Amino acid sequence: MNTTRRDLPATAPAAGASVTPEWAGTRSAEHPHVHDHQATPSDPALRVKALESLLVEKGLVDRAALDELIDTYEHKVGPRNGARVVARAWSDVGYKQRLLANADVAIAELGYGGMQGEHMVVVENTATIHNVVVCTLCSCYPWPVLGLPPVWYKSAPYRSRSVVDPRSVLREFGLDLGEHVEVRVWDSTAELRYLVLPERPPNTGTLSEAELASLVTRDSMIGVAKVEAKASPA
Ligand code: FE
Numbered sequence: 001m002n003t004t005r006r007d008l009p010a011t012a013p014a015a016g017a018s019v020t021p022e023w024a025g026t027r028s029a030e031h032p033h034v035h036d037h038q039a040t041p042s043d044p045a046l047r048v049k050a051l052e053s054l055l056v057e058k059g060l061v062d063r064a065a066l067d068e069l070i071d072t073y074e075h076k077v078g079p080r081n082g083a084r085v086v087a088r089a090w091s092d093v094g095y096k097q098r099l100l101a102n103a104d105v106a107i108a109e110l111g112y113g114g115m116q117g118e119h120m121v122v123v124e125n126t127a128t129i130h131n132v133v134v135c136t137l138c139s140c141y142p143w144p145v146l147g148l149p150p151v152w153y154k155s156a157p158y159r160s161r162s163v164v165d166p167r168s169v170l171r172e173f174g175l176d177l178g179e180h181v182e183v184r185v186w187d188s189t190a191e192l193r194y195l196v197l198p199e200r201p202p203n204t205g206t207l208s209e210a211e212l213a214s215l216v217t218r219d220s221m222i223g224v225a226k227v228e229a230k231a232s233p234a
Helices: 043-057 063-076 079-091 093-101 103-109 156-164 166-172 209-215 218-222
Strands: 120-124 129-134 182-187 193-197
Touching (some): 043 063, 120 182, 129 156, 156 166, 166 182
Parallel strands (some): 129 182
């Protein structure tokens, strides 16, 4: 068990290469994750720590159980699950239809579900429609298929600007969509969490489902990137 959550919320590693806008934080060799270099934990982090200490002290929460739960979502459940869902949808038309009709049931077919994924909806990207997901209120996100949300997803600029001017936000992620592409922004909530089914890249007809899954990045399933027809770094 690492100790990151005792300090500040940690960023889950991206599934594949990604571009992160400047306002979302900085990365470097020493700090491959994104975070604010502040001297003391943020006010919300301090409040969470205080609450946790109080709940443990009163015997209402078992710290080991809490650690196990967070460890699961930080290290065991992540965007590779979503990538397998996407690869299956690309490989099996019947599965894709079930996924778009009832995501919860289709995702459960692959064994994924549970907390923060009680009601998921999959939206499909096409040559003329590009979907992007945000939670304007906070950070609602489909944990069973994507793990914990990246820091930028929770940032105020992403949450506000994605709705007002999604095209410019996407450009900052390195995704420049032509005017012929309609951009649809989906606002996730605690009741409804969206997952983007990205377009299958061209020239991938001979790839196996596992090979296809290796191409799918977390960012492509949030809608701030496309899937490229080259393998992600291992
Ligand atoms: Fe939220």
